Amino acid sequence: MFESLRHSQVYSMARKRGIEPDSAMQEVLGAWRILFEKNHIEEIKRLKGFEERVFGLEVEHSLICNDEVLKPEFHTRPDWTLELGNIVLNEKMMIHGNDSRLVIRVVNFSKHHHFSLDELRMRHRSTMLTFDVIISPVGGPLGWIKKAVYECIDCEHRFEIKQRLARERDAPHLCYNCIEIFAAKNKGKFPRIPPVNFDMLVEDCYYEDIEYLNAIEVAIDNDGNVLKLGGEKFLGVVNDEYVGTLVPGSIHRINARIAVDHLPNRDFVKDTRRIILLKIHSIENSPFKVSNVSETSIELNDNE
């Protein structure tokens, strides 16, 4: 009985987000559901009653690799696969009466994903890679409109438009509801000028916390001594529960999706030059016990 209830809830949540579940989507939703039930249900129950709004749920990369549905999907379209996983996860939270939000943080990526930051180029775009780095936050926490909510001034129809980070905000071009209303009144005819009067409902938009950071590759020997720092400084961005928690000069293992971004100081909108942006998916403690961190943070500052 519960099975069918859960399915329908997941689909209605997916639909609410503007996603119509096709068969590939249904398979992925089902695979996540089984993965959480087998491995994380106790953790999900335990989180009940905590006051934080957003929690990261650490999911071992090996669990994804052992699943024949999730393995190819996660490695070819990680954002899409994770979004579906987060829908299932939060539906589980709802079932257990917890109103916090959980986000999947895949950790302990296999050796195939380990890479050198200094060798990173545009051709690695979209891949998920692991790096050992020294980080320093830049600019402090900020927010962005992840999903904008608009209302048609003529018919009060509301809808959401997903936005992209650090890009021009997407606004609606026409109101389909008004067109349908017009067609119903005018024997199926379309209005000559489609209705285009919209307000963005600032209070109802979905905002995400983010923070930018600089990352420099670090090589550490088995005794915990920093052997060398990388030559290049990369820009990274974190979201949700990581925001405001990053300590300048701390050493971490990060797992990041490689993205491209415009130059931070571009002086015209259509500038085609791009930089690599590390969209940091998860942050782990460094596997190395570092003994000379203070020296390294001094060196990091000198580089700036």
Ligand SMILES: [Zn+2]
């Ligand atoms: Zn309208």
